[in-house]
Amino acid sequence: MKTALTIAGSDSGGGAGIQADIKTFSSLGVFGMSVITAVTAQNTMEVKSVQMIDSQIISDQISAIFDDIHVDAVKIGMLGTKENIDVVAKELNIYRTEHIILDPVMISKGGHHLLQQNAIDALKEKLLPMVTLITPNIPEAESLTDRKICTIEDMYTACLKLQELGANKILLKGGHLEGDPNDLFFDGHHFTWLPGKRIHTKNVHGTGCTLSSAITAFVAQEETLLSAVKKAKDYITIAIQHSLELGSGHGPTNHFYHLYERAGLVDNK
Ligand SMILES: Nc1ncnc2c1ncn2[C@@H]1O[C@H](COP(=O)(O)OP(=O)(O)O)[C@@H](O)[C@H]1O
């Protein structure tokens, strides 16, 4: 069985973070493992508080997994602090994995900062150049490139700027722009649009986490990166179409296995 590891924060409400990642891995038939970087007290409305995990425990979680189990692909989500970025970069440099997908989580939908301001430079310098793919949303790409992104032209420019900063491959998510949520994939040479149709629902908690973990699950199963990104876009679209009316705020996406099996996204081999 193929395996995937998520290095991310816990969302007590179950819609984003580690919980969304593991649900996505399972739904796509991949064995999921986790390294918890932070514990958030969170629901569909807000992040109430955050407890960062000590970097030594993060380091131990990573070595416990890699010393024993083969990891086909890694997804990185919320890291929270510069110390956590440093330790994750150090460990992943020791335990080299072919596929590392970085979702540079910075701010929750409710506006809570999930990455300290002084950690952005460490993310750019240490992690950006070592990962296979980075999947920023519009505000995250603005923060990484230090420029506004308002138009399609700006999306192309932002990808080129991220490449200049050392990024290998980029999936720039367009969900935060007006109109349909079209994402732009740049493999370092060619651009490919992943077109979407906006689904009118407030239940979009954890969409970024779900998309990046679906990409991770597909590359773990030996899909090419472009194919993985396209299939993950199908996964997130179905997950939002069937999103759940839970809680009073932004409800979570849906990871019910049969939705994806029916759509031909699950490899039954
Ligand atoms: N309302 C929506 N309808 C359909 N797809 C959406 C919608 N909102 C976001 N998406 C898609 O979900 C994924 C995550 O998007 P985005 O909201 O941009 O990132 P994040 O969750 O990191 O803020 C992207 O593929 C985006 O195009």
Ligand SMILES: Cc1ncc(COP(=O)(O)OP(=O)(O)O)c(N)n1
């Ligand atoms: C623990 C944790 N990690 C990441 C996020 C952000 O997830 P995202 O998929 O971007 O979803 P929203 O927060 O925007 O709904 C999170 N909230 N918590």
